[in-house]
Amino acid sequence: xxxxLSISDLSKxxxxxxxxxxxxxxxxxDGAVKKLPTLRGRTIVNLFAEDSTRTRISFEAxxxxxxxxxxxxxxxxxxxxxxxxxxxxxxxxQAMGADAVVIRHGASGAPQRLADSxxxxxxxxxxxxxxxxxxxxxxxxxxxxxxxxxxxxxxxxGIRVAIVGDVLHSRVARSNILLLNLLGASVSLVAxxxxxxxxxxxxxxxxxxxxxxxxxxxxxxxxxxVQQERMSNLFFPNAREYSRYFGLNSDRLxxxxxxxxxxxxxxxxxxxxxxxxxxxxxxxxxxxxVSNGVSVRMAIxxxxxxxxxxxxxxK
Amino acid sequence: xxxxxxxxxxxxxxxxxxxxxLITDGRIHSLAVGINDATATIIDAKGCVxxxxxxxxxxxxRQPGREDAETVLSGSRSGAKGGFTxxxxxxxxxxVADNAGVVEQVFRLGxxxxxxxxxxxxxxxxGLEGAALSEIGAMADSIAQVRVFSDDGNCVFxxxxxxxxxxxxxxxxxxxxQHAQEPSLTVGSQMNEGExxxxxxxxxxxxxxxxxxxxxxxxxxxHVKSRLHICHVTxxxxxxxxxxxxxxxxxxxxxxxxxxxxxxxxxxRSYDPVFKVNPPLRTQKDVMALREALADGTIDIxxxxxxxxxxxxxxxEWQEASFGMLGLETALSIVQKTMVDSKLMDxxxxxxxxxxxxxxxxxxxxxxxxxxxxxxxxxMIINPSASWTVDKDLVVSKSxxxxxxxxxxxxxxxxxxxxxxxxxxxxxxxxxxGSE
Ligand SMILES: [Zn+2]
Numbered sequence: 001x002x003x004x005l006s007i008s009d010l011s012k013x014x015x016x017x018x019x020x021x022x023x024x025x026x027x028x029x030d031g032a033v034k035k036l037p038t039l040r041g042r043t044i045v046n047l048f049a050e051d052s053t054r055t056r057i058s059f060e061a062x063x064x065x066x067x068x069x070x071x072x073x074x075x076x077x078x079x080x081x082x083x084x085x086x087x088x089x090x091x092x093x094q095a096m097g098a099d100a101v102v103i104r105h106g107a108s109g110a111p112q113r114l115a116d117s118x119x120x121x122x123x124x125x126x127x128x129x130x131x132x133x134x135x136x137x138x139x140x141x142x143x144x145x146x147x148x149x150x151x152x153x154x155x156x157x158g159i160r161v162a163i164v165g166d167v168l169h170s171r172v173a174r175s176n177i178l179l180l181n182l183l184g185a186s187v188s189l190v191a192x193x194x195x196x197x198x199x200x201x202x203x204x205x206x207x208x209x210x211x212x213x214x215x216x217x218x219x220x221x222x223x224x225x226v227q228q229e230r231m232s233n234l235f236f237p238n239a240r241e242y243s244r245y246f247g248l249n250s251d252r253l254x255x256x257x258x259x260x261x262x263x264x265x266x267x268x269x270x271x272x273x274x275x276x277x278x279x280x281x282x283x284x285x286x287x288x289x290v291s292n293g294v295s296v297r298m299a300i301x302x303x304x305x306x307x308x309x310x311x312x313x314x315k
Numbered sequence: 316x317x318x319x320x321x322x323x324x325x326x327x328x329x330x331x332x333x334x335x336x337l338i339t340d341g342r343i344h345s346l347a348v349g350i351n352d353a354t355a356t357i358i359d360a361k362g363c364v365x366x367x368x369x370x371x372x373x374x375x376x377r378q379p380g381r382e383d384a385e386t387v388l389s390g391s392r393s394g395a396k397g398g399f400t401x402x403x404x405x406x407x408x409x410x411v412a413d414n415a416g417v418v419e420q421v422f423r424l425g426x427x428x429x430x431x432x433x434x435x436x437x438x439x440x441x442g443l444e445g446a447a448l449s450e451i452g453a454m455a456d457s458i459a460q461v462r463v464f465s466d467d468g469n470c471v472f473x474x475x476x477x478x479x480x481x482x483x484x485x486x487x488x489x490x491x492x493q494h495a496q497e498p499s500l501t502v503g504s505q506m507n508e509g510e511x512x513x514x515x516x517x518x519x520x521x522x523x524x525x526x527x528x529x530x531x532x533x534x535x536x537x538h539v540k541s542r543l544h545i546c547h548v549t550x551x552x553x554x555x556x557x558x559x560x561x562x563x564x565x566x567x568x569x570x571x572x573x574x575x576x577x578x579x580x581x582x583x584r585s586y587d588p589v590f591k592v593n594p595p596l597r598t599q600k601d602v603m604a605l606r607e608a609l610a611d612g613t614i615d616i617x618x619x620x621x622x623x624x625x626x627x628x629x630x631x632e633w634q635e636a637s638f639g640m641l642g643l644e645t646a647l648s649i650v651q652k653t654m655v656d657s658k659l660m661d662x663x664x665x666x667x668x669x670x671x672x673x674x675x676x677x678x679x680x681x682x683x684x685x686x687x688x689x690x691x692x693x694x695m696i697i698n699p700s701a702s703w704t705v706d707k708d709l710v711v712s713k714s715x716x717x718x719x720x721x722x723x724x725x726x727x728x729x730x731x732x733x734x735x736x737x738x739x740x741x742x743x744x745x746x747x748x749g750s751e
Contacts, residue, residue, distance in 0.1 A: 085631055107633065108515055112586045113631075130634070131518075197512070198512075198519060199510040199519075201510075
């Protein structure tokens with residue numbers, strides 16, 4: 001495995017191995033020595049053509065805990081935002097000797113363009129591209145779900161997940177649908193019909209417009225962020241109506257089954273897609289998703305750059 | 316000894332017969348079995364097919380304005396290489412060809428190249444903005460004698476503007492060539508809306524945005540009794556609407572591009588913008604409907620929508636890239652592959668769809684003539700049993716954005732004659748058409 005562009009690049013065994021590696025790495029991070037020497041001397045570039053402090057910091061922490069050198073190439077004031085072409089940026093990164101490029105980009109497919117081009121040789125890790133995919137987010141979500149719901153199983157067989165909100169524009173949803181399906185979970189999408197893509201019919205999911213009907217039967221409720229720019233765009237009449245049908249509030253929290261959990265990739269719009277008391281409730285694993293993110297991103301870098309998974313018991 | 320014309324020996328005519336064809340003084344001098352002429356250059360065309368010179372009703376030449384992508388001359392050379400003796404320059408240049416000055420400039424540049432006829436298409440509306448009619452009469456009466464009007468690239472979307480344009484061109488025996496794209500359904504659209512766009516997260520360009528305009532314009536042209544041509548039809552639904560209109564005797568013609576006869580939206584999975592085109596590549600079901608429609612005449616012609624773009628406008632992210640692909644040099648090979656080799660059409664139908672019918676729609680009287688004695692010698696030869704591999708670095712066009720790079724295609728265009736003058740011999744351009 002050289003790049004991570006899409007969850008569809010992964011076999012089930014590879015996905016499970018990343019999760020297992022993340023489990024081991026989390027154990028190491030909890031110990032006294034937080035740093036591993038694995039990627040000493042390797043250079044990882046965070047190429048963020050779109051603002052996302054959360055994801056960038058998560059990848060940066062992951063790389064540093066593996067002793068890699070990290071160069072941040074962020075949107076504000078960088079050449080990317082000044083209209084330098086993707087090609088010239090890639091040639092620059094190649095000249096700098098990047099071993100891996102973690103790319104966040106507003107254009108769907110930009111990471112694949114980098115990976116397929118002859119402009120540079122580095123491994124490419126997709127940290128979110130347009131409305132396409134966000135594979136590291138899906139892996140950290142799967143890691144979190146496995147920890148809470150899988151009862152020791154290596155995969156997510158039989159676990160029921162509802163993904164709620166703006167599926168049309170969500171890279172998190174696309175990656176999660178692929179990975180949850182790969183790992184044996186069943187997925188229900190809950191959204192207004194305007195926020196589901198045409199062509200969704202072949203996806204391995206159930207579709208519902210009725211959140212209340214879906215909630216009691218699932219183990220995981222994964223809320224998607226509603227982007228501000230969707231508000232005035234004919235997708236739904238107004239924020240209040242959206243919240244009424246598709247927001248996770250305390251009334252809906254009561255409908256959830258006993259051991260189920262609430263997830264959100266962040267950043268949240270409290271009061272819109274998720275009520276504050278739900279986000280802060282005992283069912284919420286939203287803060288834990290963030291900390292799991294570092295372990296899972298360490299595992300991704302480890303598998304891609306060290307070319308191996310870290311099995312249990314290995315040091 | 317001076318060359319006194321060309322004697323094409325043992326060539327298969329569009330109707331299947333094997334004959335010799337003698338070209339002298341710019342015309343077809345004789346057409347028979349066993350012609351001898353000691354003064355003519357002999358061309359052994361055994362195993363080859365002779366067709367009337369191809370006529371393209373939809374070409375982007377980029378001059379004036381973007382001479383770095385294509386010029387009238389480089390586009391003409393690309394056309395001669397592909398077997399064309401006439402091409403039609405779309406008006407979306409800079410400045411826009413919405414007045415007599417620009418269409419006369421393009422027409423003159425075409426004449427200077429001397430490689431084929433360049434017929435300028437005039438804009439329907441000023442600046443292609445869809446609001447006010449351009450100087451249609453001035454363009455029709457200019458030396459370019461414009462008869463085809465189009466806002467291609469943009470759709471004439473306002474129904475009242477379209478109605479008035481259809482009415483007004485009747486005075487000039489003109490035709491409106493409509494780029495059918497409902498704009499509010501396609502804001503920011505990147506590719507066909509369907510299964511593939513859903514997975515790729517690229518904004519969809521729904522088939523209905525094309526079909527709604529086709530249906531509306533068919534009703535309008537019937538109402539005002541004018542002439543409508545639908546550019547680059549891409550959807551099975553569009554074909555159905557045109558079939559319905561023709562059955563009712565409505566005066567509509569339609570074109571399909573070579574790329575829509577072969578390629579599908581599956582290619583977008585590469586995110587390589589060489590496959591980004593407007594209207595977009597559709598599904599296999601659409602491709603099969605388009606082939607069937609071209610064979611049964613519902614779609615009248617093949618037109619290339621040859622759209623050259625510089626390297627930097629394609630070497631980037633998909634959503635940043637320009638729409639469009641090259642077409643002139645591969646058009647006939649793609650038609651052979653999709654229509655002839657698949658037994659959907661014979662060579663007589665190819666001659667009709669790529670020469671006779673487009674010349675008729677455009678009103679190009681010396682083009683698209685049947686191969687007959689006395690006709691202007693606009694003739695091309697293809698060797699259908701040879702094949703070639705497309706190499707983007709070897710195309711004649713100034714640009715490199717062919718979607719067929721690396722494809723092995725059947726049918727090698729060996730010769731092109733424009734008004735009796737050879738522009739292509741044994742696959743090589745022999746008249747550079749002057750300097751840039
Ligand atoms: Zn067009």
